[in-house]
Every structure is written in structure tokens, then in C-alpha cells.
Amino acid sequence: MNATYIQNSIAQLKTEIFMDVRHRTLQKYTGVPVLDENQLFYLLVPFLNGEEWQQKQREAAITVGIVYAALSAHDHIEELNATSKEQQLTVLAGDFYSGRYYEILAMSGNVALIRNLSQGIVARCEHQIKVYETKKRSIEQWFASISNIESGLISKFFELYSFSEYVPIMEKSLLILRLEREWATYQRGQVSLMSKALEESARYAGATYSNVIQDKIVQLKTELLQMIGDASFLQSDVKQALQARVEASIASTNG
Template sequence: MNEYRIPELAKKYVEHDMIITHTELPEFPDFRVRLLYTLLSEGKASAEHHELYALVVSLVQMGLDIHDHIDTDTAVLSQMRMRERQLNVLAGDYYSARFYHLLSQAGQVGMVRSLSDAICEINRQKMNLYILMRQQKLTAEEYMAACTELKSGLFAGFGTLLDEAHSLLWPELLADVSRCDAVMDELERVSEPLRFEGSWGYWYVLELGTEEERLKLLQHGREESYIKLLSRKYDLRGQLIRMLKQAVQQLQAAADKLGSDKLVDELTKLGERILRPFAAQAAVYNEMR
């Protein structure tokens, strides 16, 4: 397998001067892209374009992610805030548009159609999730499952390009890595009171907290001291770290079915990369072996 260099290739398209000056770039979807790259590079039918496919899907994902981070506050905004919002919209469109150009240059019209269909389906799923959130009809696990599905949406269709044995395991492998990404997002949010509202921790407390806690959370969902109190009481961070470790273990169990020592080794290293930033916390919770 060739050296993995997708993040470096993506910089050419991502790090536009105006975008990096005026917007906050989303995280590169490295773990899902690494998984896709690894499996595509081993396939008889997909190896030729494995780098191109991994690059374009990373650009589309970043385009979707930057749109998700756009401030939707309906209050009157300053000229600077309005300009930032407009640039975020344009940046997301720019990233998404690049995949058309790259794939058409390579004559991959069918993949353009496949990714376009996936984007439409993701937007439909997002709307359904937002409706449930507004109606307060979500459990914490339903929220996490929805986030996991959204993160896997762009990548799911590539399973048809893999060798038969790998294709059968692709949904399981992708779901495990996507859940890892979803959990890591929530680990960031649980530590940021301004982003706590609507997070996994938020739905967990609404589901399992006392009546008093639920009412106060609905009224003061961004109050820093109260969010920290709830986080400690319900060990939200500890629960998420345990969830992350479980997802990595499931990834490893699925990888063991691939029948390739090379792929097992690559995915073992992927799992280690996922857990590395949280090793200290996991040790505190007695979760590391």
C-alpha cells in the first residue's frame, strides 16, 4: 500500500487564504478517510483510484461539516459576524464543489452521481434529526446513533467497490469508526458549556436526570457552572471514554474477520490513534488494559 498522504493532498484545496483567515476550519475526517483508503487500496477494482476517492470524500465531508458549524442565531448580527457566516457558507460550497471537478477530470462520472445522492440523503437525515430535537423526542443513544449514521453517510456507498469479503464487513467497520468520531465530538462538547445544549450529555440528562434538573437544563442550557455540575454528577466524560474504548474494541473484532494480517495490523494502528489522546483519561477511569 502506498504511503497515506490524503491530509497533505487536501491542503491544496482546503487552505484557501480567505477561508483560513476568516473561518474556523472543521477537523479533517482522518479516521474515516484512513479506513476507506486502507480498504480501497487492497481491492482489485478500487486500487487504481483509491487515493482520488479518499481525497474527494474528505473534501465533501469538510464541506458538510463547515456548513454544520454555521451560526444560526436569528438575532441581528454585526457586519463582521455576518461576513463570517457568509464566508462559512461559501467555504462549504467551495469544498463540496471541488469533488465534481476532480472526479470529472478523472472520468468518474458515476462517482459524482453516487456522492451527490449521498449528500441528499444526509441532508434528509439531518432534517429528521433536527425535527426530533426540536420536539424533545430523543434519547441519548438515539442521538448518538443518528450522529454515527450521519458520519458514515458519505462513505457507505464505497462498499460496492471493495473485494467481496471486505465489502461484507464494510458496514460494520465503517459504523465502528464513525461511532468513534461521533463520541470524540461529544467529548469536546461536554467540556464546552456553550456547545452543551443539544449534545449527547444534554439528551442524557433530559432522559435520566431528575425533574428539577431537566427543567433547569431547558431554561439554563448554557450556564457554565450548572453544566459542570451535571457533568461531574453523571460522569459524562467517563461514560463517553468508555463508549469510545468499546467502539475501538468492536472495530478490532470486525478487523479480525478480514482474513488479512496486513489489514488487521493497519486497523489496529488506527484504533491506537483513536484512543491515544484519551489514554490518560481512560487510565483514570480504569478503562485501559
């Protein structure tokens, strides 16, 4: 397995997701659904590692991708300007994608997947709502919320199909990537609600946002490389692909 095979696998999954949610009018005004290729990669790691991956797993993975597309569409609604045609259609796009994964789940009759994804969606929304609440939370509590938002649905998918040993690696990887995006956005002066919440908690703890987020990223990368190295269930080529992603991220950060 090489980088080309991995990229082709991601592209194939992305195409299958697009095929299930394509709509000409929505695509004209909102573009194709937003899919995070890193999330798709980690969703596919068990398959890339040679785990049993029958049609039911493939269909479930597509459904997870559609759920992320629906949630991402709603995340892209502007807080102060949701009245334009494009913004209104983005709302409709999120609702349309939501309807598609509910329809696919209902037709599959996969009650366990329905239950797991429903629980995952509820938990994700609860963590997102916390940025609007006035209750003070610790920095680690915010990191836990970010981790759930990024990887909770994939964790539910892994747990359902007995891929639980992949969860810690996937969770740390996606948390690192989200924190790096938050830091890059913060440096550009475009502070998200999550970064504001983290900054307030850091200040309350007598620290700075810069130190807190950069220290956490370094800590997570160190732990992740150790975890990948110790993972006896991973094939050598998959282990190398995972390590390469972390090391590339480190090089980018240092550069």
C-alpha cells in the first residue's frame, strides 16, 4: 500500500458519498458537500489495515461521511448573516443531507448503526452547544469537547464493528488537526467561538492561549507517535502512513 492507493481509497469513498447526496440546485449555490479528507482517511484506516470490510461496513462508512457533510453544512452558516440565498440554501443542504442519511439508515434496517450514530450526533451537538453557555469549563474539558466534535461519530462506527483498538489513534490524530486549524485561524485574527472559549479558560487558569494550544499539540504528537509505534495490530505500511502524517505535520509546524 502506498500514498497513491490511500488517496484513491479516500477519493472513492468521497465519490460514493457525493453520489448519495447530489442535488443540482444545492450544488449550484453551495457547491459539493464539504468533506474533511483527514476524517475520511481515519475512517478508512481499519480497511487499509486489512480488517473485514464487507458491503455493510462500506455502506456504514458512507453514511458516516454523509452525517459529517450534513453537520459541516450547518457549521458553515454565518452567525450574523444567514439571510442570503446562499446561506438559506446551505441550511437546506444540511437538512437535505440529514434526510438522506436517515433514509439510508432506515432502508438498511441496521438498528445498531442507527442507535450508535444517533447517540454520536446527540453527543456532538451537546459539545458544540457548550460554547454558548456561561458555565466556566477547564481547558481539558474544552479539549475533550473538540475531540468529540471531530471524532465522536467515527468512534461510534469503530465500536459497532469491533474496531475499538483504532479509536485512541484516530481521536488523537483528529484532535491535533483541529487544534492546528484553530491555531492557524487564531494567528490570522479570525477567532472562532471555540478559540474564544479556550482563550478565556486559559486566562482564567493564568496561562495564555498560545502556550496552552501549542503545548497541547506537542504533547499529543509525542503521545501519538509512541502509540503508533507500539500498536502491534497495525501492518507496517499502515503504521508508516500514520507516522508520516504526524511527522509531516511536525515539519509543517516547525517550518
